[in-house]
Structure formats: structure tokens, C-alpha cells
Amino acid sequence: MVMKKFKKFFRKIISNFFKNKKDVKLGFYGPPNAGKTSLANRICKDFTGEEIGSVSKVPHETRKVQFKEKVDIEYKGKKMTFKMVDTPGIATKIDYEDFMKYKVKKSDAKKRAKEATQGVVESIKWLEDMDMVVVVLDATKNPYNQVNITILGNLVARKIPVLIVANKVDLKKADIKKIEAAFPDYPVVGISAKYGKNFEDFYNSLFKTSKKAKK
């Protein structure tokens, strides 16, 4: 009897040990062209030396969910292992003609639009699998966009911790205060993924938010 209890206790300790070792699934969500892949690329490059995906001025460059396993982020003596999940931008409308404004051929634009719609569906499906999400917003754009509100509403409903990143702060039009005013219940950190600006604050906020992540 005592032996049985001892075995059970020992097994529990072992399973808890491995459970805590599980990597945190970190999702990058947001509208198209906000800089999700740019941010994910910078983190991956800093800690693994490799990028996660390609970036472009043409919206919907990421049309499939991209992963990077075992990204060990070290910051001020703290270390955490993440599974990075870079998702296609979520939109409520996609028109192939919009891509043609970027000198994309009609046939390619149509293909891109089709893939982009599938990407949005895939992004939404992945939402519930995340342990933690970084919502990347373009700080030069109006944050009162229903896509942003819908993403945040879904994360709150699923009790997934959120960090809002106001990207593109290197641009004159960037307005972090507007984002903070729009989403007062969430931590907001302003960065420039392109130029690596303010990443100390970003990693600090990331570690703080990750404490709330379900494992």
C-alpha cells in the first residue's frame, strides 16, 4: 500500500516535470501587413540564426501558418522555450484587384487572393491552440478596426494571454497612444521590427505576459 502510494507520488512528480518542460506556443496574430513575420523573423534570427518566412510590401505575403520549433529566448538571465507560430493576416475582405496595384499579374493576383482567403481560415482555426498571443498592429493605422477587436475578443473568451505590439514606431505617423487608448486592458509595447527598435521592452513584456500562459 505504502509502496503504491510512493510510486503514484513519484510518477506525478515525473509527469509534472515533463509537463512544465512543454514549449509555449506563441502565436503572432493581426491584420495583414502589420509586421507579424518581420517581428517573428527578428526574434528567430536573434535566437536561432534563421528566419521564419518572407516579407513583402504586398499584403498577404504570409498565406500559410509558419512554425519555428524550439526557439530559446534568453533575456536578462531568464530563459524560455517557445514554439513560434506565425499566422496569415486576418481580414474580412480580399480583392485580387488590390494586389494588382502592386504590379502583380492578374493571374498571380487571383492565385494570391485564393491562397489568402484559405490563410485567414487557417489562422482562425489555430487561434484556440495558442498558449499566448502577440497581436501585432500597425501603429500608423487606426486601431479601431473590427479585425483587431474580434481577435482580442476571441483571445479573452479563450483566456489566452495577450501582448499587443504597436509596430512601425520608426514612422512619423505612428501613434502608440491611440493603440493604448483603444485597448486599455492590455499591455502595449511599441517597436520597430524592421529596425530592431525597443526590443528590450518587448522581451521584458513578453516574459511578463508568458507567466500567465497556460502550459
Add this chain to the structure above:
Amino acid sequence: MAKKPKKKKKGLGKIKGFSMRFLPYSEIRDLNSDERIKKILDICLKNNIIILQGRLRPEEESRLIGDTMAMIGHVKDFKGIELAVVSENNKKGFWDKLRERLINTLSKGDLGAVTIIGPATVVKEIKRDPKKIELMLNK
């Protein structure tokens, strides 16, 4: 020579006008999520702008976006939707939140909000800030 009968165009065709339809919450209260989304998209596909009393649940909003994406490319000229939820200011105290939750539970929905949904071929953009909302229409 006999004229060929004109083929009836499938899909939305060229937009000549639009109408607004008010959808009271009572019309969707007893529907499940699938039925709610189907009803909304059916109305949108007829080039109507919907003014919905209340709002969908967050998972229904994301489902609506997902189903909209699935329809693009399958329904002629359908390019998606524009969507905006106008609700009260979020800065509320504990008792206000509790009272709101109680009212929402009793009415089976968030009736303090209004949802505007329109086909992207008709509604170019819904611009909004905390104090105003502007509906920009396509020409």
C-alpha cells in the same frame, strides 16, 4: 435572325444600389451559431447592409470572417464583408460590469451594442473612432 435569350447572371453582378436592413436581436436569439451566420451572409449576399441589434459572440464573429473567406471565389463578385461593432465604452466599474452581465444573461445577448455588416462591394470602409462611425460606400 432570332436573338439569343440573355443568360441570367449568377452572383452579385454590377451594384446598382443597396438597402439597409434592421435585424432585431429577437430574430437571431433562438438560432444556433451556424444559423445566425448563414442568415447574416444570406442577407449580405443580396447587397443589403445589416444593422443588427446586439452583437455576435466572439467565436461567432471569427466564424463569420472564416465563412466569408470560404465564400470568396465561390460566389461571383463577392469580395468579403465590412464589419463593425459599436458598443458602450469599456471603462466600467465592477458593479456596472456585473449589472451588464446579468442583463445580457437574461436577454441572451449583448443588447448594448449594434453591429453593422455590409458586403465589401457596397461598403468600401467603416471608419470609426470612439466617438463616431462613418460608412464609406463604393461608387
